[in-house]
Amino acid sequence: MDGQLVSLKTQDDDLWATAKGWLEHGIELATHTHSHQNLLDASLKAEDYQREIGGSAQVIFDHAEQAVTTLVLPYGNGLGPDGALIAPIVETCRANGIGMVVGVAGGARR
Numbered sequence: 421m422d423g424q425l426v427s428l429k430t431q432d433d434d435l436w437a438t439a440k441g442w443l444e445h446g447i448e449l450a451t452h453t454h455s456h457q458n459l460l461d462a463s464l465k466a467e468d469y470q471r472e473i474g475g476s477a478q479v480i481f482d483h484a485e486q487a488v489t490t491l492v493l494p495y496g497n498g499l500g501p502d503g504a505l506i507a508p509i510v511e512t513c514r515a516n517g518i519g520m521v522v523g524v525a526g527g528a529r530r
Contacts, residue, residue, distance in 0.1 A: 436483040443486055450490035451476040459498050469512040477516050489519050496524040
């Protein structure tokens with residue numbers, strides 16, 4: 421895609437076909453959430469985490485037929501004050517078969 425960021429929506433059939441083709445070359449499609457929500461937002465409820473993480477993973481599975489196993493954290497954050505991933509992220513990832521969570525130090529904050 422000429423080095424450009426690819427953001428797939430459910431209606432982008434041609435891009436989904438391209439992304440599905442990447443799987444043949446060993447490229448993994450990971451989730452970065454449904455709407456790039458800051459997952460440390462204290463107002464989030466369990467259903468919000470499910471929509472953001474599980475819902476996004478389901479869209480990828482529905483269109484690319486690949487189970488998602490990695491979450492790349494929006495804003496690079498997901499750690500609580502104790503330095504561990506907060507429980508709702510861990511619980512939602514486990515419930516959706518996501519075994520790896522990646523954050524980027526110094527990610528942009530909202």
